[in-house]
Amino acid sequence: EAQVTQNPRYLITVTGKKLTVTCSQNMNHEYMSWYRQDPGLGLRQIYYSMNVEVTDKGDVPEGYKVSRKEKRNFPLILESPSPNQTSLYFCASSLSGGYQETQYFGPGTRLLVL
Amino acid sequence: AQKITQTQPGMFVQEKEAVTLDCTYDTSDPSYGLFWYKQPSSGEMIFLIYQGSYDQQNATEGRYSLNFQKARKSANLVISASQLGDSAMYFCAMRDLFGNEKLTFGTGTRLTIIP
Numbered sequence: 001e002a003q004v005t006q007n008p009r010y011l012i013t014v015t016g017k018k019l020t021v022t023c024s025q026n027m028n029h030e031y032m033s034w035y036r037q038d039p040g041l042g043l044r045q046i047y048y049s050m051n052v053e054v055t056d057k058g059d060v061p062e063g064y065k066v067s068r069k070e071k072r073n074f075p076l077i078l079e080s081p082s083p084n085q086t087s088l089y090f091c092a093s094s095l096s097g098g099y100q101e102t103q104y105f106g107p108g109t110r111l112l113v114l
Numbered sequence: 115a116q117k118i119t120q121t122q123p124g125m126f127v128q129e130k131e132a133v134t135l136d137c138t139y140d141t142s143d144p145s146y147g148l149f150w151y152k153q154p155s156s157g158e159m160i161f162l163i164y165q166g167s168y169d170q171q172n173a174t175e176g177r178y179s180l181n182f183q184k185a186r187k188s189a190n191l192v193i194s195a196s197q198l199g200d201s202a203m204y205f206c207a208m209r210d211l212f213g214n215e216k217l218t219f220g221t222g223t224r225l226t227i228i229p
Contacts, residue, residue: 101209105151
């Protein structure tokens with residue numbers, strides 16, 4: 001089954017404790033992206049990757065890191081989480097970066113930073 | 115800059131009626147795609163329908179259709195014969211060439227179907 005998977009689905013952590021949210025897709029997609037969803041703000045892009053070893057900042061990159069060492073994986077790293085990073089996080093992928101390409105989303109990761 | 119506006123924070127609709135969810139957009143790029151996603155209470159984002167800026171006809175996918183009015187920069191989602199399972203948050207989004215290929219989302223409309 002073609003899908004985007006994320007782990008963990010739910011995470012409670014404390015301020016400053018490094019964490020990684022994994023994202024994997026099995027569709028051989030070149031483009032991958034991370035979004036965060038906050039009430040009243042819709043979804044906002046954190047980072048994106050056009051292909052292996054190619055990553056760039058989105059609209060809200062502060063406090064996050066990413067890497068793309070393999071085509072299928074695009075982990076999101078919070079080196080020192082803070083309470084304002086409490087949010088619902090989505091990983092998404094599309095075949096390419098074209099405007100006509102549909103982005104398919106993972107199930108989401110709910111993060112609470114205390 | 116790209117912008118999506120959804121002016122209906124919430125809507126209540128009787129089951130089996132048709133419903134229109136409004137979406138207006140702004141971009142200076144002539145090449146763009148418009149997308150609608152559904153987010154049920156379980157949280158996942160489900161792709162519903164796509165409309166390209168050069169498409170001559172309105173997109174349709176089963177009970178979903180997109181009323182695309184390019185001159186007005188609107189891309190309203192129409193759901194025919196609504197069902198209880200349609201109760202969810204609906205997001206309009208746009209992707210263009212000037213926005214690093216990201217999806218720009220509106221703030222969403224919460225649709226509640228009344229039995």
